Amino acid sequence: MAKVKKIYDTIHGFIPISENIQKIIDTPEFQRLRDLKQLGATNYVFPSATHTRFEHSIAVSYLGKTMIENIKKNQPELNISQRDIDLIEIAGLIHDIGHGPFSHLWDNYIISKEEKDHEERGCEIFKNMIKKYKLGISEEEFGTICEIINPSKKNVNKWYYQIIANKQCQLDVDKIDYIQRDSFYIGEIGQNNNFKRLITDVRVVETKEKTHELAWCYKLNYEIFSLFTTRYRLHKSVYTHHAVKSHEYIIIDILNNLHDLLLKGKVDFIDLTDSVVFCKLCAIKSSATKRLMSRDIPSFIGEIVIPKNYENKNFLKEPFPKRIANIIIDKIQIKFSSSNYNPMNKIYYYNCCKVEKIKPTWCNVEFNETILRCYNNAGKKNTEETKHISNDEIIAFWDNYLKELGLQ
Incomplete structure (x- = not known):
């Protein structure tokens, strides 16, 4: 019998780790995730948000395996093999190894x-890891793992490719874990949510379009709604908090310099972690580093929610953030999911007594906000260029800017 270790996870309790999974975990490429914070610069504002992509990746692997094992147990007619389960587990484990420092900022x-x-x-x-560490994964299996992580259009409607990254309705084990984990480490938002039944009470159903997709027990519609509303609240109150964004603007300037070195071949991507970036910052002692260390961040001036009937669509398609002298104008989008539709309308349900498709009619609410923000990026120590710019002057500029756009 293969030896199985257990790792204790704050969110899910003891997680079993097989020898094959341990072999991947014990590589420098995966251990690097210990030094990539899940929420990037968020801990500068929410100090307890220091959890990393290391524990998140192990949890996604575990939840993915748990979900497909439950499907196999309840629907033996699907003929799910052990190798099918193994590939889901591996895909969940390595789905984030390509992240750069400060996560999504990169x-x-x-x-x-x-x-x-x-x-x-x-x-x-991971392709290089397979060869380097002799992981025993064939070229075909590698292709399957990549499709599980980032499904192409041909596989979006296939249930097997909806477990780790569900591009059909946005409900997958990656989202289930990070929403629970982020909520826990932030402290207050959605802390008591338990989405365990979204992992165990899932089935494969045949749709009217003759596709076979994941479906959830109809009684879980509120839990699913709660998952997406928690995501919305996290984006609204945490991920896009004005002070978090202010820190990000400083870090973006720093990371741009590192990216230039990366393109010149002076830095290997696999060596870039949050700590490595921080050490390089301390070494070069740039003005951006000094601003970050002294919390001399752009000051928040104001924001406005753009009406849904706003006609200047071309402006909204322009690249953001915009930098005008020492003023930063940014556009923030807050939605139920990363897609442009309400995911609640895309979810399939089944009756708990019989596996069948039920048309989802519950919850037609659609959260989708576009916010325009203004920051003063002059800093505490004014230079020759910025010493004459006051907050009052920027507020006046902001008011005129909104009038020109027809937003005031």
Whole structure:
């Protein structure tokens, strides 16, 4: 019998770790995740938000395995093999190994659209790991793992590719874990939510379109709604908190310099972690570093929620944040999910007595806010260029700016 270890997780309790999974965990590429905070710069405002992508990745692997094992137990006719389970477990484990320092800041603000995103980078890193550590994963299995992590259009409606990253309705084990984990470490928001039944009470159903997709017990519609509202609240109150964003603007300037070194081949991506970045900052003693260490961050001036009937759509499509002298204008989008639709309308349900598709009619509410914000980026120590710019002057500029856009 294969030896199984157990790791205690704050959110899910004891998590069993097989030898194959342990072999991946015990690599420098995966251990690097210990030094990538899950929420990037958020801990500068919420000090307890220091959890990392290391524990999150182990949890996603565990939840993915638990979900597919429950499906196998309840629906033996699907003929799920042990290797099917293994590939889900591995995909969940390595789904975040391609993240850069300060998590989503790297992908959202530093790299260009032409460069690989964190899913593509992760698959590239894992491909090298398979050869380097002789993980016994075939080329076909590697392709399957990459599809599980980032499903292509042809696999979006296939249940097997909805467990780790569900692009159909946005309800997957990755989201279930990070919402619980972030809520716990932030402290107050959604702390008591337990979404365990979303893992255990899931089935595969045939839809009217003859696709086979994940479906949840209809009695869980409130738990599902709660999951998405908690995500919304986290984005509203934590991830896009004005002080969190202020710290991010400083860090973006710092990361841009590191990205230039990366392109020149002077820094290896796999060596970039939060601590490495911080050490480099301390070494170069840049003005951005001094601002970050003394909390000399851009001051928040104001914000406005853009009406849904706002006609200047072209303006909203422009790149943000905009920097005008020492003023930062940014656009924040807060939604139920990363998609542009209400995910509640995309979820399939089944009757708890019989596996069948039930048309989801519950909860037609749609949260989708676009917010425009203004910051004063002059800093506490004014320079020759900024000493004459006061908050009052920026407020006046902000008011005129909104009038020109037809927002006031």
